Amino acid sequence: MIKSFQLAHGALIPVERIDADVMLFSNPDVAERDLLRSDFKLDDHALASALDPDEVSRIEFHPENLFLIWKRPESYSGAESLAFEVSSFGLLFSKSRLLVIATDDSQLSGLGDRQPLHTPLDVLLDMLFNNLHHYLDHLKVIKMVARELQKKFNASMENQHLIQMFNLSESLIYYINAIHSNGAVLTRLRNHAEKEHFGAEAIALIDDLIIENNQCSKQAEIYSRVFSGLIDARGNLMNNSMNNLLRKLTLINVVFLPLNLIASVGGMSEFSMMTSGVPWWIAYPLFLVGMLMVGGLMVVVLKRLTRGSTSMHGPH
Template sequence: MIEGYGIQSGALQQAPQDKASVWLCVAPDAAEQRVLQGSLGIGAQALESSLDPDEVARIEIKANHLFLIWKRPESFDGRAFNVSSFGVVLSEQRLVVICASNSLLSSLASETALKGPLDVLMALLAESVHHYLGHLRVVKQVAREIQQQFTRTMDNQQLAQMYNLSESLVYYVNAIQSNGAVLNLLRSHGQRHGFSAGQLDALNDLVIENEQSYQQARIHAKVFANLIESRGNLANNGMNLALRKLTLINVVFLPLNLIAGIGGMSEFSMMTSGVPWWWSFPALIVGMTLLGAAMVVALRRMA
């Protein structure tokens, strides 16, 4: 799907493609890709890179345009935070956005200070950076909830969620870091090619906010890694305590079983033949009880 937009009164409005300064290309099919290659001169490699969700963020500066790949966060699906890529071809008169989902320009509906294609691009990048920051706040809340559940038994679903979030943060850290490199290169390009002071200030703000989100993502990734490690240590500690109790029970009852086995045979009756059985057997039980209690006290002191 290919849609055209124009900038009127500082806002994006749909416009015919021959008058559009902003093109949105959502998952273009083969015919639409031929239109993009023929009418706008976009190469096949740029199209393929823009639609590849695993493409690394980068920027390529050409003679009459620049091409960049940007990593943006996807909506949270309740299990993990995912990232995807979209491509942008920017020239003086036109901005072409190539993506796999139709959720990019809809976020700019409230913008009222757009003047040209470059402003649209910077608004897209700013929305993406703010989206990362919003997701990181959700990650922080989830981490707190998981920490509160550490005192209780966690089922497999909760453990799987913790592992998924930890993996998501690894991808977040990588995506935000590569986006930061793109912003730095774009700022350097703007300083050399006459970006306005306001645009350079906006780029500087984006660089700072992106660095803040990168640091937060690193901290949250470390927190989740520590949570996973702590959960494993707690499980091992619980297993060690259970084995210790079982070992204590075995150590106490092994000699008692031996004595009980001897008492259940004729040797005990022979040794206590001169004592009535209603005295000898209760005395055996009392002696075994006292021996077991003494062994428990001794083992606890040794531990």
Template sequence: MIKSFQLAQGALHPSEDQDSQMLLFVNPDTAERDLLRSRFHLDEHALASALDPDEVSRIEFHPDSLFLIWKRPENYSGGDSFSFEVSSFGLLLNAERLVVIAPDDSQMRGLGVRHDLHTPLDVLLDMLLHNIHHYLGHLKVIKMVARELQQRFNSSMQNHHLVQMFNLSESLIYYINAIHSNGTVLSRLRNHAEKHHFGAEVVALIDDLIIENTQCYKQAEIYSTVFAGLMDARGNLANNTMNEMLRKLTLINVVFLPLNLIASIGGMSEFSMMTTGVPWWLAYPALVLAMLLLGGVMVLFLQRMARDFRAARPRPAGEVGSQGRRRGRFFTRVFS
């Protein structure tokens, strides 16, 4: 699909004329690709790169035009995955018009709000600025989602929330790569503007783009570093929770093991034989009471072991405790 726009009074206006100052090719079909090749001299590689979401940002200079591949953030539609994607679109600029090749028409939204548009170059720079602000908006959303996920993870400790954190961290890596490659394109565009003596206002606007893109890159890099540390901490917290649960279950087994052993060796039939002549309503309660006393003795024995390890021998200040001291702290935490 082809959309045409005409520049008038500092803004873009829809037009039906395909000789307008701006043409938008939305996911071009075969006939529209033939038009781009014949009229605007774009080869098949350039067309494929403009619509390839994995294409790296780059800029190509020709005698009468320039062709630019730009990485943009995809519109976030929500969902459970919390995954933010990036894609690419192409721009062909010459003295008369700007040609945009994109998978959708979302690039036209918000143009002309910050600056008046008088030339195709103004449209291109405003489009790049809009994309940088789009990245900044997504970084704010990622920060808010990360805080919400931390709260959910603290309350539930479910693996589902940890997977969502990994998705956010992966999205930040893609954002950092895209923003960095966009910064390289802006630097080359700045050099091209100086070489061909673009106006001072245009050069200043490109400088602003470079500054904002650099700030966006630093912000994404900080978020990625902090988020990676948070994920490591949350993963260790989940492991500690599981280890704590297993430790308690192991201690329960230690206390009940001798009781289980007695019941397994004797069995109810042998116990009845050994207590012949004793009323059952005395024999069985006596057995239960004896097993409870044995369990209490085991608990007291483990507590005594913890105290003995803790008071085994004095340690100099700052010296790392030995294995015995670590065992003492282990039993102390269990039975204190």
């Protein structure tokens, strides 16, 4: 699908033209791809890169235009997996025209709210600002989701919560890689702007983009380190809880093992033979009392053994 816009009165005005100031190619079909190749001299590699969600950010300089691949955050769906994805889109920029090639038509929404748009360069920079703020908004959401997960994890240590924390940590790794690669593109764009004598206002906007991108990158790295520490701590806590549970079950098994042996003997005819001279209503209660005493003795011995092993392995 093709959407065309003309720049007028500091805003994007929709028009029905194929030579407009700004054109959006949203998930282009075969005919639209042929138009990009023939009229705008876009080669197959650049076209495939613009529509590849895993393409790395880069910028290519040509005599008449520049081609830019930019990493953007995908819209968060709020699914149970809590995964934040990134994808790519392409920009073909010249002084008189800007082509946006993407898999959807969301890239031009919300432009012009920050500053008036008079040239294709204004649209390009405003679009990059919007995507950068999209990253920042997602980092805020990740922080809030992480707090909710911590509360749920403290209430019940289920594997689902830990998996969700892993997904958030993985998303942050993708964000960090995308923001770093975008930063390299901005640095090269800044050098190109100075070389091509862009306006002072445009160069200042690129400088602001570089600063905000660096801040966004540092924020994502901090969140990633915090998440790694939280995941390690939660994993150790779950392992410790499991070890304590297994230790208790082992103690119970050790206590009841001799009792099962004694009960097995007591359930046979030998016990009746050994206590033939004692009434059963005296022999069997005494037998139960003896079993309880043996069990209590085993508990006391095992507690002392576990305390001794703990003190031996503790800090000196």
